[in-house]
Amino acid sequence: MTITPMAAAAASFGRDLDQNLAQIESLAERARHQGVRLLALPEATLGGYLSTLHTDGPGADSLPPIIDLDGPELAKVAEIAGDMTIVLGFCEADAGTRYNSAAAVTGDGVIGVHRKVHQPLGENLYYEAGETFRTFETPVGRLGMLICYDKAFPEAARELALDGAEIVACISAWPSSRTAGAADIAEDRWTKRFNLFDQARALENQIVWVAANQVGTFGSMRFVAHAKVVGPGGDVLATTGADAGLAVAAVDVGDALATARRAMFHLRDRRPDTYGAEVAVHA
Template identity: 65%
Template sequence: MNTVRMAAVAAEFGRDLEDDFTTVERLIKEARTEGVDLLALPEACLGGYLLGLDDDTALDAGPPALSVDGPEIRRLAALAGEMTVIAGYCEAGEDGRRYNSAVCVTGDGVLGNHRKVHQPLSEDASYASGDTFRAFDTPAGRIGMMICYDKAFPESARALALDGAGIGVCISAWPGARTNAAADLAEDRWKRRFDLFDRARALENQILWISANQAGTFGSLRFVGSAKVVDPGGDILAATGVTAGLAVAHVDVDEALATARRSMGHLRDRRPDAYTPAGAASA
């Protein structure tokens, strides 16, 4: 039995790293009082996201670039202690480029790191892209990480599920619609897409799904919040709605996976030989 108390955060973060750490520390303390084992903080929670996703984002200096083995990530690990914590940050790559990254830590150090692969709109003006999806082991179970737009591509979560991830964690800075925005975020069409992707990725891979997101506003962006935990059947176990908060669910991961896969096993019943597009072999 692998019973895990897991939580997803919706919260507001900005450029001031000290302010961000104050918020992170508060959220970790709140999660600890709830008995949380696995906590997902949003994309870019250390240093903030971009001011916008139009061409003028190049005018923004962007968040501070941090090394995965630097003092800031060690500070995050110290705050995590016995908890497994996932957080988003701007990574200073060994190649001199900057990456939009997610790191997974406990008090023992870094367990995993993911560089965002899929970049929406003008994000590539600020970040280089990653090129892999890999699962890894944690005290909470085998986890796969994604960042925001990554989850719009079924192959991302499928690659992680095939690598043995029983829990998918997607951290985001997902905004509301850029045009014809709804006055009520709960009715926003980009918010609806955010929720659909969360439920679909959990259901099609029959895995637990934790979705964290920024809340509030930053620059020209208004984030949809909507942090949640989804079970392997695509049902939402806990959610924050469009406001800031903590979505907490207590799950026996092994039982949830076994129950979902008992009759129809989506990973087991795959037919990879049938998925090659016509003409691809000769292209």
């Protein structure tokens, strides 16, 4: 039996990189005191998210700073991580092209990167879209990463599951509804969607799902928090609710997956020959 404590953070990150790194260190220290081995931080942890996604008014008043994969910021995150695996978001550039990216970092450095594939509203005005979904080995098991709107597409999480993901870290800057929003963030319709997607993606792929999110406000954005850890049966093991903080759950990943897949194994029981060329991947 191998129990892996893991945590998802609901936290607020803006443009100040020194402040971002200090907050990462504080959250990592809190997590380490609880034995956490995998810590998921929000989308745009380093440098903050866009100040708006509106396409019918003024655009973003500033853009997140570019973070180099081999630069001092991620080197500092590696120093903070030590024997922990930390997943966090940042703005990556490749030959002058910006990507909304996530990195998995250990004391050895960056061990995996995901570029956000699915872009909501006007995000394509500021970032190019990624093109791949890949998993990789980490000290806590085989891990896949998604960013925010990626989780609204079943194919994205399914691709990671078919590539052997045991755990998916989905990091977000998921906002409340711009229209018909609720005063109580827990009752907001986009909060409800955020939570439904987390549980559905975990259940349909029978994987452990670790969902981090921004909290509070930034520019015109109000984020819904609700960081959580979801088991492979779709059960929420821990959540921050609408508050900032850490959702921490200790999971025996191998046993949890085996138990969920004992009677009904959704990946094995697929019928790709019936789905048509558009979705019949990994036949």
